Amino acid sequence: MHLVYPAVLAALLFCTGLYGVLARRNAILVLMSVELMLNAVNLNLVAFDVWLRDELHAGQALTLFTIAIAAAEIGIGLAIVLLVYRNRGTADVDRLRDLAEDGQHTEPADREHQAEAAA
Amino acid sequence: MTGTGLTALAAQAPGTTALAAKAHGFLSPAGVEIAFLLVGLVTLGAALVTVTTKQLVHAALWLVVTLGGLAVEYLLLTAEFIAWVQVLIYVGSVVVLLLFGLMLTKAPIGRSPDADSGNRWPALGVAVAAAAALVWVVTDAFRATWIDLEGAAAAGEGSTKVTGEFLFRHWVLPFEALSVLLLAALVGAIVLSRRKTGEQR
Amino acid sequence: MTTTTTAVLVPLLPFLGAVAGLLLGRRAPGFVRPLAVLPTVAAAVLAVVVAWRQGGGTGQEAIDAAVELTPTGSVPIDLALHLDGFAVLVAVLVGVVASCVQLYSTAYLRDDPRYPSYAALVSLFTSAMLLVVYSGDLMVLLVGWEIMGICSYFLVGHYWETEAARAASLKAFLVTKLGDVPFLIGILALAADAGTFRINGILTAAVSGDLAHPTLIALLLLAGVAGKSAQFPLHTWLPDAMAGPTPVSALIHAATMVAAGVYFIARLLPVFAASAAALVVLAVMAAVTMVGSGLAALAQDDIKRVLAYSTVGQLGYMTGALAVGNRDAAVFHLITHGAFKALLFLGAGVIIHAAGTNSLAAMARTGGLAKRIPDACWTMTVALLALAAIPPFSGFFSKEAVLGAAEHAAAGDAHGIPGAAGWTVLAAGLLTALLTAAYAMRLWLLAFRGKGPEAADHGREPAAMNAVLWVLCVPALGLGLAAWKLPDWFDGRSLTPTLTTSVLGTGAALVGGLLSYAAWRRTAALAARTPMGAVAADPGASPAVSEEEAIATHEAVYGSIASAKDPADPGRLLLGPLHRHAAAGFHLDAVYDALFVRPVRGAARLAHFLDREVVDAYVRGASTAPGLLGAAVRKAQTGNVQTYLSALLAGSVVLAVAAVLVATGA
Numbered sequence: 001m002h003l004v005y006p007a008v009l010a011a012l013l014f015c016t017g018l019y020g021v022l023a024r025r026n027a028i029l030v031l032m033s034v035e036l037m038l039n040a041v042n043l044n045l046v047a048f049d050v051w052l053r054d055e056l057h058a059g060q061a062l063t064l065f066t067i068a069i070a071a072a073e074i075g076i077g078l079a080i081v082l083l084v085y086r087n088r089g090t091a092d093v094d095r096l097r098d099l100a101e102d103g104q105h106t107e108p109a110d111r112e113h114q115a116e117a118a119a
Numbered sequence: 120m121t122g123t124g125l126t127a128l129a130a131q132a133p134g135t136t137a138l139a140a141k142a143h144g145f146l147s148p149a150g151v152e153i154a155f156l157l158v159g160l161v162t163l164g165a166a167l168v169t170v171t172t173k174q175l176v177h178a179a180l181w182l183v184v185t186l187g188g189l190a191v192e193y194l195l196l197t198a199e200f201i202a203w204v205q206v207l208i209y210v211g212s213v214v215v216l217l218l219f220g221l222m223l224t225k226a227p228i229g230r231s232p233d234a235d236s237g238n239r240w241p242a243l244g245v246a247v248a249a250a251a252a253l254v255w256v257v258t259d260a261f262r263a264t265w266i267d268l269e270g271a272a273a274a275g276e277g278s279t280k281v282t283g284e285f286l287f288r289h290w291v292l293p294f295e296a297l298s299v300l301l302l303a304a305l306v307g308a309i310v311l312s313r314r315k316t317g318e319q320r
Numbered sequence: 321m322t323t324t325t326t327a328v329l330v331p332l333l334p335f336l337g338a339v340a341g342l343l344l345g346r347r348a349p350g351f352v353r354p355l356a357v358l359p360t361v362a363a364a365v366l367a368v369v370v371a372w373r374q375g376g377g378t379g380q381e382a383i384d385a386a387v388e389l390t391p392t393g394s395v396p397i398d399l400a401l402h403l404d405g406f407a408v409l410v411a412v413l414v415g416v417v418a419s420c421v422q423l424y425s426t427a428y429l430r431d432d433p434r435y436p437s438y439a440a441l442v443s444l445f446t447s448a449m450l451l452v453v454y455s456g457d458l459m460v461l462l463v464g465w466e467i468m469g470i471c472s473y474f475l476v477g478h479y480w481e482t483e484a485a486r487a488a489s490l491k492a493f494l495v496t497k498l499g500d501v502p503f504l505i506g507i508l509a510l511a512a513d514a515g516t517f518r519i520n521g522i523l524t525a526a527v528s529g530d531l532a533h534p535t536l537i538a539l540l541l542l543a544g545v546a547g548k549s550a551q552f553p554l555h556t557w558l559p560d561a562m563a564g565p566t567p568v569s570a571l572i573h574a575a576t577m578v579a580a581g582v583y584f585i586a587r588l589l590p591v592f593a594a595s596a597a598a599l600v601v602l603a604v605m606a607a608v609t610m611v612g613s614g615l616a617a618l619a620q621d622d623i624k625r626v627l628a629y630s631t632v633g634q635l636g637y638m639t640g641a642l643a644v645g646n647r648d649a650a651v652f653h654l655i656t657h658g659a660f661k662a663l664l665f666l667g668a669g670v671i672i673h674a675a676g677t678n679s680l681a682a683m684a685r686t687g688g689l690a691k692r693i694p695d696a697c698w699t700m701t702v703a704l705l706a707l708a709a710i711p712p713f714s715g716f717f718s719k720e721a722v723l724g725a726a727e728h729a730a731a732g733d734a735h736g737i738p739g740a741a742g743w744t745v746l747a748a749g750l751l752t753a754l755l756t757a758a759y760a761m762r763l764w765l766l767a768f769r770g771k772g773p774e775a776a777d778h779g780r781e782p783a784a785m786n787a788v789l790w791v792l793c794v795p796a797l798g799l800g801l802a803a804w805k806l807p808d809w810f811d812g813r814s815l816t817p818t819l820t821t822s823v824l825g826t827g828a829a830l831v832g833g834l835l836s837y838a839a840w841r842r843t844a845a846l847a848a849r850t851p852m853g854a855v856a857a858d859p860g861a862s863p864a865v866s867e868e869e870a871i872a873t874h875e876a877v878y879g880s881i882a883s884a885k886d887p888a889d890p891g892r893l894l895l896g897p898l899h900r901h902a903a904a905g906f907h908l909d910a911v912y913d914a915l916f917v918r919p920v921r922g923a924a925r926l927a928h929f930l931d932r933e934v935v936d937a938y939v940r941g942a943s944t945a946p947g948l949l950g951a952a953v954r955k956a957q958t959g960n961v962q963t964y965l966s967a968l969l970a971g972s973v974v975l976a977v978a979a980v981l982v983a984t985g986a
Contacts, residue, residue, distance in 0.1 A: 001152050003264040003269030006196065007257040009159040011168055015187075015250035019172030019294045022966050023235050028220045029175060032182050035213060036275075039189050050276070051266045057126075057285040060277065063201050064286070066209050068297050072304030074213050078220040082187035086314075091224045093962055094236040100959025113207055238962040245970045252977050 006047035014040035027081045027091040031074060038070045151268060155195045162188030173234045175226045186210050196267060198277035299304050322573050322815050324385045325371045327401055330366045330411060331450035332466075333359040334418070338444035345436025356439030357422045359505040360446055367450070371408035384456060384520065387563045397513050400518055402456030405809030406651050410583055411453045412588075413655050415662050416795075417575040417662045418446040423566045424666050427782030428673075430862035438478060442571060445471035448965030453583065453621065458507050458517045461584070465503075465548070468577050469496050475572060476564035477905045482872040488563040495557040499547020509533065510591065519587060526590040530588035538591060538598030541584075542605070550582025551639055552609040555632045556908050559616075563871050564625040565864055566669030569624055574631050574661035579654050582638040586647040586654075593645055603643035607748030610636035612906055614755030617787035618891040619902035621884035622874060623668050624680050630707060631661055633752055638720050640745035645737040646725035648810040652803070653718035660706040660715055660794035663699055667789055671767055673863035675775050678870040679878060680763065681886035684847050685772040692775070695786040697768055699793040704764050706796045708757035711817075716826070717800030717868030723749050723825050727818070753825045762890050765840045771848060785863070839890035847888035847975030 013036055020033025042063045049059025085091045165184035172178050186209040192201035275281055286294060337359030344351050355904035356692075374383055382404035422442060429435045443605055448471065451464035470493075477489030511517045513532050514525040539831055550558035561573050572578070585592060585602075592598050610633050617629035634657045639652035655879065673680045674693045675686055683689065690697040706715035725751055729742025803815040883903035886892070892899045901907060956963075 001151065001155060001196075001266045001268050003261045003266055004258055005152065005155050005159065006192065008254055009163065009192070009262055009271065010210055011257055012163055012250060015246045016163070016166045018249055018969065019242050019246035022245060022962050022969070023239045025234055025236040025285075026175060026203035026221075026224075026226060028224060028226065029170075029178055029234070030180055031220070032178060032217055033170055035182065035209070035217075036169065036185065038207070039186065039205075042201075043189060043192060046196050046201060047266070050196050050198065050268070051264065053267075053271065053274075053276070056289050057282070059195055060198055060201055060282060061286060061290045063198070064204060064282075065293065065297055067201075067204055068301060070149060071208055071213060072301050075308040076304050076311070078216055079308040082223055082312050083220050085224045085623070091226075092236070094238065095961050097959025099961065099964075100957055101954065106213065114220070119312055152431055205499055223544075238960065241966045242962070245966050245973065249969065249973045252980075256980055291463060320656075 003047065003051055006043055010040045010044040010047070012118050013037075013043065025094055028078070030093055031077045031081070032080070034077075035070060035074065037072075038066060042066055106107050136183075145186055151195055155192060156190045158188050158195070158281075162192065173230045173232065175221055175231060175234065176228055179221060180196070183210055183214050183215070186214070193277075196266075196277075197271045200277055200279045200282040214238075323370055323383055323403070324401060325863045326366050327370045327403055327454055328375070328414045329383075329417070329923070330363050330370060331447045331454060333363045333366070333447075334443040334450065335447035338440040338447060340384045340809070341436055341443060345440065348437070352436045352439060356443060357419070357426065360422045360443060360447075361419045362413070363446070363450065363890055364412070364590065365517070367408070367411040367415040368402065370390065371412050373404070374403050374408050374537060385452050385518075386456065386518070389588045395515065395517055397517055398457050399460060400456030401454050401595065403454065404517055406583070406586055406647070407453050409655060409806075409809055410579070410651065411450055413579075413658045414453060414576050415448065417658055417792075418442070418449075418571060420666070420792055421567045421571040424570075424669070424783050424788045425565075426568055428669060429786040429864045430782070432862060433828035434478065438475070438565075441471050442568070445475070445572065449580060452580050457520050458490055458511060458519060461519075462504065462507060465544075465584075466500070467546075468572075468580065469493065469500065472496070472561070472572050472577055475568040476561045478565050478568065479868045479942050480872060481564065482563065482868065484560075484875065485563040486572065488557070492561045496547040499554050501543075502540040503544020503547070503735060504536050506544065509949065510537045513537065522588065523590050523970065526594050529594065529596060531591065534591065534594035535597045538595045539589070541588070542598065542686060545581035545585055545639075546605065547581075548584075549564040549578050549635050550632050550640065551581070551605050551635060553908065554614060555609060555613070556905060557627045557629040557907065559620070560815050562622065562628050564736050566624065566665055566672065568666030568725060569628070569664045570669075572666050575658035578635055580639075581660060582635060582642065582650055582654055585642045586641070586651050588658060588845060589642060589645065589647045592642070594737070599643050599645070599741050600738055600744075602639055603738075603744045606636045606640035606643055607744045608913060609633065610640065610748045610752040611755070614752045615760065615895065615902040616722070616905050617759040617896065618755065618895055619883055619899050620891075621680050621878060621886065621889070621903075623680055623683070623763065623767065624665070624678060626680070626759060627661070627668060628755065628781055630759065631657075632851040633756060634661065634707075636752070637719060637749060639751060641722040642724050643741045644724075644725050644729035644745055646728070646813065648807065648834035649721035649725045651810065652721050652806055652815055655802075656706065656714040656718040656795070657797045659792055659799055660703040660713075663703040663789060663792035663796050664707065665699040666785070666792065667696045667703065669863060669867065670781050670785055670789070671700070672870060672883050673866050675767075675782065676866050676870070676929065678867065678874060679884055680766040681827050681878070681884040681889065684766040684770045684802055684844075684886075686770045686775045688774045689770060692782055696781070698733055699789040699796075700767075701764065702793050704760040708760040709753055709825055710833075711758075711826060711828055712800060714796055714799035715816070716822075717803040717817060719749075720822050720825055721754065721803065721815040723753075724818045725813075727821050729741055736892040750824055750828050754828040754835075755831035757829035758836040759891070761833040762840065765837065765890070769840075771844070782863075835894060837933055839893040843888045843890050843893055847886075850887055893930055898944070930960060954956040 017033045017036030017038075017040060020036060021030055024030045024033060034107040039052065045063045045066070048059060049063075052059070081091050082094065090096075162185050165181045165188060169178050169181040169185055172181060186205065190202045190205040192212070193199075193205060271277070338357050341355045343351060344355065353669040361399040383403060384400070384402055385401035386398040388398050409943060414911070416452050422439065425435075425439065425442065429438060432438065445468055448464040450459050455461040455464060473489050473493040476492050477485050480489070481525035506835070507517075510522060510531070514530065516522065516525075526534070531537065543554070547554040558573055558578065562569055564572075592602065608741035613629045613632035613636065617633065620626045620629060634653070638650040638653050638657070641647070669695055671683070671689065674696070675683050677683065677686075702713065709716045709719040711717075723746060725747040726742050729737045730738050730739055730746050803817070806815055807813060883899075895902055904910070910950055
């Protein structure tokens with residue numbers, strides 16, 4: 001089989017995931033997009049492993065590890081999202097703007113949500 | 120040009136495939152290639168729907184289709200064990216976890232108009248540019264590279280037996296380290312999602 | 321003790337007294353008075369001892385002693401003493417007057433909270449003056465000179481709560497400094513020409529004609545002398561300095577500090593004599609000073625300002641004598657003037673206390689002052705007669721010596737002295753004699769012959785003050801007799817009066833006095849009809865309090881710091897239309913204001929404008945550009961992680977493409 005097929009599929013999947021990470025508002029959808037990116041990498045690893053016929057099968061081993069790490073990541077990630085949701089009342093990525101300067105972009109609605117969540 | 124340079128680099132690595140390349144052609148695709156392409160199209164389409172749909176739960180379901188499609192691709196690439204792991208872990212647990220997450224964060228069921236953030240158009244630009252760059256480089260580099268699927272299948276390289284052998288012969292230590300990492304992630308997830316004692320009252 | 325050791329102790333004792341007074345002033349108030357009076361008195365006694373040992377007989381050589389502390393490069397600076405007849409006698413004058421002033425101050429500033437620092441500063445000032453007098457080295461002399469300047473600043477500003485005192489102290493400091501800068505340059509130029517700072521060496525060089533630029537040096541030095549000795553055109557600080565306490569006026573602005581300039585020229589007379597131009601300038605300066613100050617004194621209302629202008633005029637006599645090359649007469653007049661002018665000022669302090677005002681117009685409307693303070697009345701009368709140069713008081717002899725010297729020069733008998741200088745000094749001296757007698761008479765009449773209700777009772781004047789007046793009365797009365805003895809101490813020229821100048825001078829003085837008296841007779845009736853004047857009454861407080869109040873209120877009550885709108889003033893009648901200008905010191909302050917103050921203010925405003933609008937514009941620009949850039953960058957910091965990530969990945973893509981292009985050599 002031509003190597004370009006899986007490679008191009010992986011590249012396109014990766015970029016789809018990239019778009020999702022950058023464009024999605026809901027944090028869980030962002031996590032899904034991250035999964036897409038990881039899977040694109042996995043596809044690459046498998047394809048190149050088969051092509052190279054590596055003695056150690058590093059590609060397949062790493063794919064397994066990646067799947068395991070992705071599982072861990074999704075667990076931790078969801079826990080964090082839940083925590084954020086519980087504290088802020090929202091899981092929207094573009095409303096979590098604590099990185100900005102004080103006084104900028106703090107929408108009153110956020111504060112209200114926060115107050116509700118705290119109460 | 121760039122393409123030829125990269126091709127030369129890539130082609131030098133395995134000498135066997137360079138010989139095999141001559142036996143193949145774009146105009147005579149094998150059955151497995153057609154299957155890969157079709158499944159690939161479905162997978163990619165599902166992925167695109169996943170990142171664009173306005174219904175959050177549907178996104179999770181389309182993700183199932185994508186991951187399942189990828190599992191089929193693994194099978195086509197003779198990585199049998201990995202395909203089943205993919206199905207088990209991703210489709211089985213990760214998507215379920217994600218759906219749980221959606222439920223727990225009270226995600227709206229049905230169309231939500233603000234599923235995409237204001238960053239959509241820059242994101243699209245970056246993604247398209249990245250895709251263009253990657254596809255260009257990858258096609259240029261590997262345009263004359265073929266995978267010897269028959270040989271791989273004959274050797275049973277993706278089978279559970281072979282996988283178990285190399286995993287527990289050569290990769291034991293990373294495997295064990297990974298188990299510790301998983302444990303840590305497990306504990307971390309519990310700690311993070313546990314309500315504080317004060318909040319329980 | 322050798323004479324040299326004794327001489328060293330003379331300036332040292334008041335200095336130590338000043339240091340001790342400053343250190344102990346607050347902790348041990350009981351020691352302040354002894355610490356102020358005793359070192360000064362001891363210094364005076366030692367100065368007399370030094371004078372006794374050094375002087376007497378023309379054959380006596382000057383005593384010189386020098387210690388080089390440390391090598392200073394090309395021209396050495398020595399701690400040098402030079403004790404000749406001039407030095408020792410002026411030192412005696414300084415010591416005696418300073419002792420009197422310290423004694424007087426113990427009573428005058430009895431309850432003043434700042435008395436310790438005041439007394440210490442007076443001691444320090446005395447020490448500096450003695451240093452100037454004894455010093456044989458120009459640099460050491462300059463040290464004393466500048467210490468006097470700063471002490472003067474502090475002492476004039478003693479009543480710093482009043483606006484006039486603050487302004488006067490600043491003015492005194494700045495105007496004298498204006499002269500001191502050329503003075504310093506002159507000293508350096510002189511030392512460069514002569515190759516030494518030692519006065520003896522400089523005099524040797526001057527006599528042998530080794531000075532390359534005698535006129536330039538003499539004129540530069542003259543500027544400093546004019547500043548310190550309050551000569552035209554740098555005299556304006558002295559009348560204003562009367563805002564200080566009366567003892568300070570007596571010590572600094574009559575007997576010692578202003579005498580330093582005259583003494584300095586006397587010491588360096590050969591340098592000035594080397595340049596005929598400098599002598600003519602000196603003579604013109606002296607003449608203008610004498611006549612102008614005489615007219616101005618006639619118009620002043622503040623009793624101390626009358627005396628201040630009188631000081632300026634008498635210093636003009638001294639510089640006049642120096643301009644005709646006769647330093648014997650100059651120093652003789654310096655000594656007698658020091659005695660009677662100190663007496664006049666201290667007496668004025670008593671009058672101000674008793675009358676409760678410093679305004680002559682108010683005193684003219686106060687009866688019975690003479691009976692209230694008989695000691696001051698009698699001693700002041702003696703001092704005023706001495707000032708007016710009526711024989712046989714001391715002022716007569718010294719002034720005749722000056723006039724005699726001028727006549728000598730005018731006749732062309734003095735070697736190397738331009739005849740023009742002699743004529744200028746002689747004419748101005750005679751005119752000033754008339755004016756001096758006129759204002760002395762006016763002062764006496766207005767102060768002691770006033771008619772009207774008696775002033776509020778301030779109690780008996782303190783014994784210390786009265787005693788001092790009588791002590792000073794002795795030299796004011798009898799120092800003239802020294803004219804026959806003094807040539808032994810000085811250069812040996814005759815100081816006895818000559819017939820022509822005696823007749824002319826005394827005649828002028830009598831005419832002046834009579835004119836003033838006649839004018840007073842005509843205006844005295846007016847005085848009764850036009851009441852005016854404000855009088856302060858603080859029977860319990862120390863005399864300084866009355867004076868401070870008088871100074872603070874004079875401008876408010878009389879409309880001007882110098883004069884009063886008193887139609888009964890005989891000076892107004894005598895001067896006629898000139899009165900207005902004379903009262904304002906011939907508008908010299910206004911001229912200075914136009915010449916210096918306003919241009920400097922304008923320049924300051926210009927500099928301020930340039931700094932604010934031009935220089936700061938660049939500075940602000942330099943800060944605004946990064947500020948705007950920063951604001952622009954801050955706009956990007958939205959806190960949206962996705963935006964950040966987009967930018968990061970876009971950058972990565974660009975870098976990756978670039979890397980690929982570079983790697984493939986495209």
